[in-house]
Amino acid sequence: MSGIEIYIAIAIMAVVNFFTRVFPFLFFRKNELPSYVVFIEKFFPAVIMTILIVYSVKDVNFSLVPYGLKEIGGITFTAVLHIVFKNYLVSIFSGTIFYMALVQYL
DSSP, X not given: OOHHHHHHXXXXXXXXXXXXXXXXXXXXXXXXXXXXXXXXXXXXXHHHHHHHHHHHHTTOOTTSTTTTXXXXXXXXXXXXXXXXXXXXXXXXXXXXXXXXXXXXXX
């Protein structure tokens, strides 16, 4: 890429980034959010947790060694983190990292 193409790409990225930041303020000027946004805000973290649990146990054969211990350990770790911190982001990210570490290194 030439110098001018790099500057054009940076300008386009800056404009797109700006509009993604301004978009909610343009369409949600009222103080109340639409009902579908409130629904997503309320239930989306639990849906993500469920998807991660299903993903982690979908290919596990519980009749063969190690009997799904990595998956059960990851699920348990995530559940304990969520019970202790009551924060979806902490439990989702930390639990995912813990599970991936178990899968990669054990």
